[in-house]
Amino acid sequence: MPDPATFQAQIRGARVVNLARRGKFLLFQLSDDRHLLVHLRMTGQLHVLPANATLHPHTRAVFYLDNGTTLHFRDQRKFGRFYLVREPELVVGKLGPEPLDPKWTPEDLHRRLQQRRAAIKSVLLDQKVIAGLGNIYADEALFVAGIHPLRTAASLSEKEVQRLFESIRQVLREAIDRGGTTIQTFVRPAGSAGTYQHRRRVYRRAGQPCVRCGTPILRQRIGGRSTYFCPRCQPADNSSGETPVRR
DNA sequence: ACCACAACCTGGCCGC
DNA sequence: TGCGGCCAGGTTGTGG
Numbered sequence: 001m002p003d004p005a006t007f008q009a010q011i012r013g014a015r016v017v018n019l020a021r022r023g024k025f026l027l028f029q030l031s032d033d034r035h036l037l038v039h040l041r042m043t044g045q046l047h048v049l050p051a052n053a054t055l056h057p058h059t060r061a062v063f064y065l066d067n068g069t070t071l072h073f074r075d076q077r078k079f080g081r082f083y084l085v086r087e088p089e090l091v092v093g094k095l096g097p098e099p100l101d102p103k104w105t106p107e108d109l110h111r112r113l114q115q116r117r118a119a120i121k122s123v124l125l126d127q128k129v130i131a132g133l134g135n136i137y138a139d140e141a142l143f144v145a146g147i148h149p150l151r152t153a154a155s156l157s158e159k160e161v162q163r164l165f166e167s168i169r170q171v172l173r174e175a176i177d178r179g180g181t182t183i184q185t186f187v188r189p190a191g192s193a194g195t196y197q198h199r200r201r202v203y204r205r206a207g208q209p210c211v212r213c214g215t216p217i218l219r220q221r222i223g224g225r226s227t228y229f230c231p232r233c234q235p236a237d238n239s240s241g242e243t244p245v246r247r
Numbered sequence: 248a249c250c251a252c253a254a255c256c257t258g259g260c261c262g263c
Numbered sequence: 264t265g266c267g268g269c270c271a272g273g274t275t276g277t278g279g
Contacts, residue, residue: 075256076256077257078257079255115249116249118251122250223252
């Protein structure tokens with residue numbers, strides 16, 4: 001947005017004065033009070049390369065920078081999106097809180113889950129509830145919290161929401177420390193692989209033993225997304241009242 | 248307002 | 264080798 005020809009004409013000569021992030025969006029603040037917002041979706045990548053770099057087959061756009069380098073946008077599946085706008089809030093205004101924001105609270109999460117009857121797994125992927133959680137870390141957080149992914153969001157007790165809140169933060173901190181999760185195409189900004197995949201507890205581990213109890217991990221489609229969980233550490237009913245051990 | 252699901256794309260992998 | 268089916272770090276439009 002806008003259409004490619006207009007985008008190209010309007011971005012020419014722009015100066016980047018600041019870089020930021022909001023949820024899964026990258027924000028390039030431009031000198032003339034405009035913003036370039038980038039969402040990489042599934043397979044998008046940004047690479048800073050020398051001016052004479054060869055074009056990778058999936059390169060969809062190239063930005064020529066005035067320091068002699070180029071910024072290449074690669075995207076195998078073409079799901080990525082660029083927004084060149086004056087008002088970034090039009091794009092990111094409805095996003096939920098940043099999970100690592102020190103001001104975010106379990107009470108806020110509890111309130112946001114209250115009227116949702118959908119599976120907690122699906123609600124965690126709703127960017128209006130929490131900004132930035134995706135399929136990997138939603139499953140990982142639910143495991144750490146010991147909550148079954150099909151539990152209705154509104155059915156979680158205060159205690160469970162508290163555990164989920166802490167688990168989301170813990171998993172995201174671990175993943176950031178490890179530079180993300182590289183399974184197929186994800187790369188870090190410098191082009192190297194992340195290492196969270198070695199730390200993974202349930203995601204894409206169907207049939208393998210639970211790291212905590214040894215029970216085989218299950219895979220189930222929830223809200224159209226593959227969901228991985230331990231049926232023993234994440235019981236469907238909360239009747240036992242047992243507090244799962246974190247790991 | 249909420250919810251479930253198809254659609255958007257390309258490519259890798261598996262079984263036949 | 265080829266083909267069909269399924270899978271994939273996400274979001275949005277549609278219909279109920």
